[in-house]
Amino acid sequence: MKVRTRVAPSPTGDPHVGTAYMALFSYCHARKHGGEFILRIEDTDLERSDAQYETNIYDGLEWLGLTVDEGPNEGGDYGSYRQSERIKAGVYDDMAKKLLDSGHAYYCFLTPEDIEKEKASAIKKGIPYVHSRRSSDMSEEELNDALASGKPYAIRFKMMSDREITFKDLVRGDISFDCSLLSDFVLVKSDGTPSYNFAVVVDDAAMAITHVIRGEDHISNMPRQLAIYEALSLQAPQFGHLPMIL
Numbered sequence: 001m002k003v004r005t006r007v008a009p010s011p012t013g014d015p016h017v018g019t020a021y022m023a024l025f026s027y028c029h030a031r032k033h034g035g036e037f038i039l040r041i042e043d044t045d046l047e048r049s050d051a052q053y054e055t056n057i058y059d060g061l062e063w064l065g066l067t068v069d070e071g072p073n074e075g076g077d078y079g080s081y082r083q084s085e086r087i088k089a090g091v092y093d094d095m096a097k098k099l100l101d102s103g104h105a106y107y108c109f110l111t112p113e114d115i116e117k118e119k120a121s122a123i124k125k126g127i128p129y130v131h132s133r134r135s136s137d138m139s140e141e142e143l144n145d146a147l148a149s150g151k152p153y154a155i156r157f158k159m160m161s162d163r164e165i166t167f168k169d170l171v172r173g174d175i176s177f178d179c180s181l182l183s184d185f186v187l188v189k190s191d192g193t194p195s196y197n198f199a200v201v202v203d204d205a206a207m208a209i210t211h212v213i214r215g216e217d218h219i220s221n222m223p224r225q226l227a228i229y230e231a232l233s234l235q236a237p238q239f240g241h242l243p244m245i246l
């Protein structure tokens, strides 16, 4: 299998040295194995993303000599390489529908205030907060009524709470997570845009990424991302989480 690595910055500010650092490892790994190095622009935050920041990312990578093989400017067989364009193409909606149909996801009509109340109650009881999953057992009629009334909703992933999820990190070895401590998490926000955890899985799989090399601040996202890979029967790439530059 051809090695394919990527760097996936969000164009919401000046390029970060941490992005360049992860890009360097991703680039070298791809070059060492005769593979491809991909740039994906994660601009799902439509308000904070700016084309100028994307230009700065390109300028920075070029200045560092980290030549991109596939990306928004280069094109490639796995485009589009901008998440905003993939949103318009309905890529994430299709996958969310699959997860709804298979029962791995549900419409959640809880308001931020409802969730705050749940959190306050957990604190009062001295137990870790885990989302109540209250909206998931609506009857079909209740659900259709709620959808027809235009009530805002998010689509949440139903976390398998009776499991441990383990993966072998290329840097740190085996890492396990107790899923009973993890809440059902948002796949699609109430404004219709995908969450980071959802979009990154859909895109890494669609772009046939073989190795994800990124900062260790993303280790805590692993159980959520691996659960989505599993629910969609997608092959997960290998992961290596590197220490952050502080």
Ligand code: GLU
Pocket (backbone or CB within 6 Å): 007, 008, 009, 010, 042, 200, 213, 214, 218
């Ligand atoms: N857009 C994410 C970030 O900049 C990408 C993280 C990842 O590599 O999965 O943190």
